[in-house]
Amino acid sequence: MNFPKSPFLFKINKHPSPLSDKKREEILKNPGFGQFFTDHMVIIKWTEDKGWYDAIISQYKPLEISPASVILHYAQGIFEGLKAYRAKDGRILLFRPEANAQRFVESAKRLAMPELPKDIFLDAVKQLVKIDQKWVSDHPNASLYLRPFMFGNDNLLKVHPSREYIFCIIASPAESYFTGQKTTISVWLETDYSRAGPGGTGTAKCGGNYAASLIAQNNATQNNCSQVLFLDMVEHKWIEELGGMNICFIMANNILVTPALNGTILAGITRHSILKLAQQMGLTIEERPYSFEELKEDVKSSHLKEVFACGTAAVITAIGRIKYKDGECIIANETCGEITEKLRTQLIDIQKGNIEDKNGWVHSVRLS
Ligand SMILES: Cc1ncc(COP(=O)(O)O)c(C=O)c1O
Numbered sequence: 009m010n011f012p013k014s015p016f017l018f019k020i021n022k023h024p025s026p027l028s029d030k031k032r033e034e035i036l037k038n039p040g041f042g043q044f045f046t047d048h049m050v051i052i053k054w055t056e057d058k059g060w061y062d063a064i065i066s067q068y069k070p071l072e073i074s075p076a077s078v079i080l081h082y083a084q085g086i087f088e089g090l091k092a093y094r095a096k097d098g099r100i101l102l103f104r105p106e107a108n109a110q111r112f113v114e115s116a117k118r119l120a121m122p123e124l125p126k127d128i129f130l131d132a133v134k135q136l137v138k139i140d141q142k143w144v145s146d147h148p149n150a151s152l153y154l155r156p157f158m159f160g161n162d163n164l165l166k167v168h169p170s171r172e173y174i175f176c177i178i179a180s181p182a183e184s185y186f187t188g189q190k191t192t193i194s195v196w197l198e199t200d201y202s203r204a205g206p207g208g209t210g211t212a213k214c215g216g217n218y219a220a221s222l223i224a225q226n227n228a229t230q231n232n233c234s235q236v237l238f239l240d241m242v243e244h245k246w247i248e249e250l251g252g253m254n255i256c257f258i259m260a261n262n263i264l265v266t267p268a269l270n271g272t273i274l275a276g277i278t279r280h281s282i283l284k285l286a287q288q289m290g291l292t293i294e295e296r297p298y299s300f301e302e303l304k305e306d307v308k309s310s311h312l313k314e315v316f317a318c319g320t321a322a323v324i325t326a327i328g329r330i331k332y333k334d335g336e337c338i339i340a341n342e343t344c345g346e347i348t349e350k351l352r353t354q355l356i357d358i359q360k361g362n363i364e365d366k367n368g369w370v371h372s373v374r375l376s
Contacts (some may be wrong), residue, residue, distance in 0.1 A: 023067035036145040039181035046140035050177040074163040078170040084160035086115040091151040095361035118212040120169040153182040185321040192328025196228035205241035210272035241287035251321035256278040314345030
């Protein structure tokens with residue numbers, strides 16, 4: 009797949025003293041998630057008069073913003089998350105980056121922000137990966153997590169859409185999101201707090217959604233769960249998604265059920281890819297409302313066989329236990345089910361270029 013050619017010129021100021029090979033290799037042995045950052049970052053600015061201007065790739069460093077900046081007070085900010093993988097033949101592969109570029113446009117619209125043209129988004133991602141290519145490790149389970157983000161930076165306390173914006177991309181070497189876990193995770197079904205409601209920002213990837221989820225995430229942690237599972241805001245009945253991932257259920261008769269995109273759930277790119285792969289594997293897909301009551305019945309009757317979380321960070325992670333105030337459901341004896349494992353392996357093999365990419369999802373970054 010080829011990206012359209014961006015007419016945009018990036019000024020490139022290479023880091024004068026990037027991390028030594030030895031120190032970088034040390035980090036890449038055990039990067040965790042989101043703890044370390046590569047040598048460079050992208051910055052592009054926007055104002056009403058100039059549009060997008062001053063695109064630069066330079067060393068990773070703190071940003072200087074006014075204490076009155078709109079982002080600090082009114083959270084006018086959006087972000088994306090995608091990964092670059094090292095293939096066995098040395099190529100660096102991006103997974104569906106144009107889908108992230110498109111979702112970034114949608115998020116910007118919802119938060120009354122200017123749209124970053126997709127070709128600029130893609131070019132910026134590509135250029136950062138190229139300059140920091142040594143940070144894309146070939147260790148199994150390793151990737152370079154790319155975090156594009158944009159925020160309103162107007163220096164005015166009145167509540168208003170900012171008249172100035174900054175777009176950045178930073179990159180962070182990553183391994184599995186859920187470390188130190190068994191093959192399955194436990195999730196906390198939250199009944200007091202919701203993540204997003206009708207007409208709200210649930211479908212946008214904006215920081216406010218995550219801020220609203222943190223108190224429930226604390227409940228999850230206190231109950232020894234690694235993620236929170238949200239119900240809908242109106243009836244507190246319908247399963248929506250996890251704090252940072254979508255959720256899928258595999259039923260006895262090869263049916264994959266996942267909550268429909270109802271205007272409050274983030275349209276995960278991994279979710280979309282899995283639905284396609286599952287369909288190609290012969291599963292029947294049901295995107296529909298699925299209630300917690302139905303889930304409990306399905307567990308009791310053994311109709312529900314497997315549950316998994318899916319997202320860029322988590323890839324596909326089996327859920328073995330769903331805890332809630334009055335009890336818990338155990339799924340597949342807390343093991344990773346056959347279909348979950350098959351989908352996981354297939355997705356990772358496509359992302360890493362080990363098998364044919366029939367859907368045209370993978371883009372190889374030109375490195376020279
Ligand atoms: C709330 C939420 N839902 C779902 C997802 C999964 O989206 P994707 O597969 O595009 O990473 C994410 C992660 O980005 C998320 O934060």
